[in-house]
Amino acid sequence: MAKARAALQRTAEAMPIHRDEDMEEDAEQTLDESADPLEESGRTADSDEEIEESVAEDIARFEESFSGINKRYRLINRIGEGTFSTVYKAEDLEYNNFNNSWDIDEHSNRKWASPGQRRRTSKRPHYVAIKKIYVTSSPGRILNELDLLHDLKNSEEVCPLITAFRHMDQVVAVLPYFQHRDFREYYRDMRISDMRLYFKSLFIALKSVHAKHILHRDIKPTNFLYNPEQARGVLVDFGLAEREGTDWHQCDCTLPSEERRSRIAHSHYAQTQQAGHQVSAYPKNDVRSSRRANRAGTRGFRAPEVLLKCTQQNTSIDMWSAGVILLTLLSRRFPFFHSADDIDALLEITTIFGRKKMKETSLLHGQIFETNIPSYSENGHSLEKIILWCTSRSGKDSTGAKIELEDDEKEAVEFLYRLLECDPTKRITAEEALRHPFITKAFEDEDGTSDVDIDFVG
Ligand SMILES: Nc1ncnc2c1ncn2[C@@H]1O[C@H](COP(=O)(O)OP(=O)(O)O)[C@@H](O)[C@H]1O
Numbered sequence: 001m002a003k004a005r006a007a008l009q010r011t012a013e014a015m016p017i018h019r020d021e022d023m024e025e026d027a028e029q030t031l032d033e034s035a036d037p038l039e040e041s042g043r044t045a046d047s048d049e050e051i052e053e054s055v056a057e058d059i060a061r062f063e064e065s066f067s068g069i070n071k072r073y074r075l076i077n078r079i080g081e082g083t084f085s086t087v088y089k090a091e092d093l094e095y096n097n098f099n100n101s102w103d104i105d106e107h108s109n110r111k112w113a114s115p116g117q118r119r120r121t122s123k124r125p126h127y128v129a130i131k132k133i134y135v136t137s138s139p140g141r142i143l144n145e146l147d148l149l150h151d152l153k154n155s156e157e158v159c160p161l162i163t164a165f166r167h168m169d170q171v172v173a174v175l176p177y178f179q180h181r182d183f184r185e186y187y188r189d190m191r192i193s194d195m196r197l198y199f200k201s202l203f204i205a206l207k208s209v210h211a212k213h214i215l216h217r218d219i220k221p222t223n224f225l226y227n228p229e230q231a232r233g234v235l236v237d238f239g240l241a242e243r244e245g246t247d248w249h250q251c252d253c254t255l256p257s258e259e260r261r262s263r264i265a266h267s268h269y270a271q272t273q274q275a276g277h278q279v280s281a282y283p284k285n286d287v288r289s290s291r292r293a294n295r296a297g298t299r300g301f302r303a304p305e306v307l308l309k310c311t312q313q314n315t316s317i318d319m320w321s322a323g324v325i326l327l328t329l330l331s332r333r334f335p336f337f338h339s340a341d342d343i344d345a346l347l348e349i350t351t352i353f354g355r356k357k358m359k360e361t362s363l364l365h366g367q368i369f370e371t372n373i374p375s376y377s378e379n380g381h382s383l384e385k386i387i388l389w390c391t392s393r394s395g396k397d398s399t400g401a402k403i404e405l406e407d408d409e410k411e412a413v414e415f416l417y418r419l420l421e422c423d424p425t426k427r428i429t430a431e432e433a434l435r436h437p438f439i440t441k442a443f444e445d446e447d448g449t450s451d452v453d454i455d456f457v458g
C-alpha cells in the first residue's frame with residue numbers, strides 16, 4: 001500500500017490535478033454524477049462460468065496493457081461496470097505468500113477446521129475483485145479513494161483494500177471478492193424481517209465509516225454488496241467519499257435559529273415580499289457570487305441539503321440515501337426517484353413532503369423555494385399512502401374497510417420517517433438507527449431474546 005501510495009503521489013506530481021472548484025458547472029455535474037443504478041451492472045460470477053467473447057477480449061487487452069498482472073492474478077470474469085471503473089473477478093495466485101488478515105471467511109473457516117481440512121483450504125483458490133479505475137479519473141480523486149479505504153481497513157462491513165498497483169497511468173485497487181446478489185433480483189421479494197437484517201448490516205458499515213468522520217456520498221444498492229443468504233453486506237466504492245469538513249463554508253443551517261430568522265428577514269427576498277410583489281423579483285444585476293457545494297452522488301439518492309447546495313454537508317447525507325433504499329424496498333419500485341437534474345429531484349421530494357416542508361427546508365440553508373406548479377399540495381402525502389399506492393393496495397377491501405399497511409410495515413414506515421427527515425440535524429444517525437426498535441428486532445433470536453447491547457465496532 002505504501003508503495004502504491006508513493007507511486008500515486010509521483011503520478012500526482014507529474015500530472016496537474018484538475019480540481020472540482022475550477023470546473024464549469026456542467027463539467028462538474030457530469031463528473032460527480034455516479035451512474036444511474038439501472039445503468040450499472042454488478043453481478044456475482046461463478047468461477048467456471050463461460051464468459052462472453054467481448055469480455056474475454058477486454059480481459060486480454062487489460063492483461064496485455066497492465067504488465068505483470070497475470071503473474072499475480074488469474075482474471076476470471078468482468079463482474080461490474082460502474083461510472084468510474086470496471087471490476088474483474090480474479091484468482092489470487094500469490095495468496096499463500098502474503099499475510100491475509102483481510103480474509104474474514106478464511107479465518108472463520110480455519111477456526112473450526114481440522115488440521116487436514118486446513119491443509120486443503122489453503123490449497124483452494126482465493127478470489128479477489130480487481131477494480132480498474134478509469135484513466136480519465138484525476139490522480140487526486142484516485143488517491144482520495146485509496147487513502148480513505150486505507151483508513152477504513154479495519155471497519156466492520158466495509159470492503160477492505162488489500163493492495164493497489166499502478167502501471168503507467170492505470171491504477172488498480174485489489175479488494176476481497178464478495179459473493180453477493182444483484183439488488184434487482186431480490187428487492188421485490190424482501191420481507192420486513194429481511195429488511196431489518198439488510199439495514200442492520202448497512203448501518204453497521206455506516207456507523208464505522210461515520211465514526212471516522214467520512215461521508216460515503218454514494219449510498220445506493222450497487223455500492224452495498226449484500227448476500228441475502230448470509231444476511232451480510234459490505235460497503236464498497238469510496239470514489240466520491242470525502243472527509244467531513246472538506247471545503248466547508250458557513251451555511252445558515254449551522255446558525256442559531258434566531259440569527260437565521262434575522263438573516264432571512266433582511267434578505268433581498270424579504271424586501272421584495274415587503275414591497276408587495278406577488279412573485280419574488282430577481283435583481284437585474286445579481287452581484288451575489290454563485291453558490292458552490294459538493295453535489296457528488298447519484299440522482300434520486302441525494303439528500304435535500306445536497307440538492308439545496310448546503311455548504312456544510314455532513315455524514316447525515318448517507319442516512320437519507322439509506323432511506324431512499326428503504327422506500328424502494330417498501331414500495332417495490334426501483335428506482336423510486338428518477339429525476340433528470342437537481343431541480344427535478346427537489347420537485348420529486350416536494351411531491352411527497354409538500355410545499356410547506358420544502359420552503360422550511362430551503363430556508364434552513366438560506367435558500368428560497370418557490371414553484372408555480374399547482375399540483376403540489378401544501379402538506380404533501382403520507383409515506384403510508386405512497387407505499388399503498390405503489391403496491392396497488394389503495395382503496396377499500398371486500399368488507400368496505402380502508403386498506404391499511406400491515407403492522408410490521410407501519411413500524412418500517414415509522415423508521416423511514418426518521419431517515420427521510422428533511423432537516424439533517426433531526427435525521428437519525430447510524431448509531432441511533434442501530435438502537436431503533438426496527439433494527440434491534442433483527443437481533444432477536446428465535447426465543448425472542450435480544451442482544452441489542454452488543455457494541456458493533458470491533
Ligand atoms: N469486492 C467486490 N466483490 C464483488 N464485486 C464487487 C466488489 N467491488 C465491486 N464489485 C462490483 O463492481 C461494481 C462496481 O464497483 P464500484 O466500486 O462501485 O465501482 P464504481 O466506482 O465504478 O461504481 C459493484 O457495483 C459490484 O457489482
Ligand SMILES: [Mg+2]
Nearest residue numbers: 082222223237
Ligand atoms: Mg459504484
